[in-house]
Amino acid sequence: MASANMPATRRSLLAGLCTSVAFPTIARADAITERRDKLLAAARREGGLNLYSNMPPSDNNDLIKGFQDRYAIPITSWRAGSEEITQRVLAETRAGRTGVDFVLNNGPGVEALRSENLLQVMDTPVWGELRSAAAPDHHAWAGFGFNLLIAARNTNLIPAADVPKSYEDLLDPKWKGKLGIEADDSDWFGGMLDVMGEEKGLKLFRDIATKNGLSVRKGHSLLANLVVSGEVPLALTLFSYTAQVLKDSGAPIEPIALDPLVGMPNCVSVMRTAPHPASAALFFDYMLTDAQDILARLHYLCANKRVPLPYEESRIHMLDLGRSSSESTRWQQLYKSIRVTR
Numbered sequence: 001m002a003s004a005n006m007p008a009t010r011r012s013l014l015a016g017l018c019t020s021v022a023f024p025t026i027a028r029a030d031a032i033t034e035r036r037d038k039l040l041a042a043a044r045r046e047g048g049l050n051l052y053s054n055m056p057p058s059d060n061n062d063l064i065k066g067f068q069d070r071y072a073i074p075i076t077s078w079r080a081g082s083e084e085i086t087q088r089v090l091a092e093t094r095a096g097r098t099g100v101d102f103v104l105n106n107g108p109g110v111e112a113l114r115s116e117n118l119l120q121v122m123d124t125p126v127w128g129e130l131r132s133a134a135a136p137d138h139h140a141w142a143g144f145g146f147n148l149l150i151a152a153r154n155t156n157l158i159p160a161a162d163v164p165k166s167y168e169d170l171l172d173p174k175w176k177g178k179l180g181i182e183a184d185d186s187d188w189f190g191g192m193l194d195v196m197g198e199e200k201g202l203k204l205f206r207d208i209a210t211k212n213g214l215s216v217r218k219g220h221s222l223l224a225n226l227v228v229s230g231e232v233p234l235a236l237t238l239f240s241y242t243a244q245v246l247k248d249s250g251a252p253i254e255p256i257a258l259d260p261l262v263g264m265p266n267c268v269s270v271m272r273t274a275p276h277p278a279s280a281a282l283f284f285d286y287m288l289t290d291a292q293d294i295l296a297r298l299h300y301l302c303a304n305k306r307v308p309l310p311y312e313e314s315r316i317h318m319l320d321l322g323r324s325s326s327e328s329t330r331w332q333q334l335y336k337s338i339r340v341t342r
Contacts, residue, residue, distance in 0.1 A: 031125040036285065040071060042278030048074040049279040052089065053104040054082045056221075059298055066294050067286050073279055082109040089113055089271075098273035101280040104287070106147060108187060108328070110267040111321040114140045120270040122281065126288045133318040134265055134303035143265030144287045146301040148316065149188045151256040152224070152243040157233040160254075164234075167258055170208045179208070180215040180232035181339070182223050188237055189338075190331035191262035191319050205338040216339050228253050240310070241299035248299075257311060263301070264319040 043049075053060050057079055064075050080088070086109040089100060093116070103110060103119075113119055119140040127135050127142070134143030153163060158178075164170055170179065193201040208214070215232055217223045224242045226232040228251045243255040268287045270280040292304040301309055309316075324331075 032285070032289070035124065036282065039278050039282040039285070043071065043073050043276070043282050046276040046279050048076065049276050049283055050099055050101045051075055051077045051104065051283070052085045052100050052102070053077055053079050054085055054106060054109070055079065055104060062294055062298065063287070063291055066291060067283060070286070070290065071282065073282070075283075082106045085109060086112050089118065090116065093118060098271070098275060100271055101274040101276045102283055103269050103271065104144075105267060105269075107143070107264040107267050107319070107321045108324050110141045110269050111325050113269065114138070115325065118272055120272045120274065120277070120280075122270060122284060124281075124285055124288075126285055129305055130288060130303045131305055131313070133263075136321075141265075141267040141269040142284070142288055143303045144268050144291065145266045145295055145303050146263040146316070146318070147266050148240040148261060148263040148301055148311070149185060149237045150240045150243065150261065151234065151236050151258050152227055152238045153254050153256060154227050154230050154233045155252045155254050157230055163254075163256060164258065167204060167208070171204075171211060173211065175208075175234065176212040178233040179212055180217055180223055180226065180235045182220050182235075182237045183216050183218045183339075185237045186328070186331040186335035187264060187319060187324050188262050189335040190324065190327055191264075191317055192260060193331075193334070195260035195262070195317050202334065202338070209338050214339055224253070240301065244299040257315075259315060261311060261316045262319065263316045264321065264324070265303070266300075 051064075055063065060077060060079055064077060067073065068075060082105050085103060085105050089103060090113075092099065103113065110119070121139050122142070123139060127139065130142065133146065151164075162174070164175075189205075192205075195201075196204065214236075217226060217232070220237070220239050220242060223232060223235050224238050224246060227235045227238070228246060230252075234256075238255075240255060243253055246253045247255065268284055270277065270284055274280045288304060292302045292307050295302050296307050301311075
């Protein structure tokens, strides 16, 4: 799968370390150890890793520190929003630059790179440890966790007795002027329509917006902080880990898991033209194994099956990233249509 103009030595290394490798006679734990040792030896010769990541800065730093403490491989990291990362990779590819090894981004962003044939197919014994939504058949990316959007309330302004049990409850006039959503959550909205049925879901959310209004804010962190401050008493689209971290810090915020719960993989991928392929493959495996403990402490929903989820897996509707990509424009238009209040 390597690029035709890539040096032969790099193509050989990618083929040997990242693509179709079989472990027919070795137990999985032994296979992982053997693979890690080979990758580590090669990674130390490469001397570093270039990473693009959309993780929050403190979480990104924790993951990098965990890797460097374990393997002593230097990492150069550029952190940006998901759309910025995708656009930068595409622009660099068009310009013939191949500096980035590894992309950590949300599902739609990574799927966009796969559709351009920019990602290296990976084969690792770790695939068998992942939940199905994190392990696509194409093996060009893996989900290291899941973004789950939930509602959350300010506990000083909304008592427990008033917590909505369903989205239909938000039609009650008592919610007028109290509801907020994030401006770019059209993928979440598309998933909601999938579960509810498009006609029924559109009518429900348009009725909520018309009757009670929706305060539209740009950025999930901003929206979470506005719930804490009380400016937005009830937000409908916060990342579950953000709400939980704020709650644990003592902030007056409480997550609310209204059905349907809509999630999507948050993904890791190795570039086909990676200058440091062994380091990238080592980081790929790390994100799906050792880093899962770090992610669990940060309240992420983890992809490795050994880490329990805080919600029943059967409740979570996982977006099909291929469909999300093809339906993106239409979902954006539908989402925009419900954000306009009377």
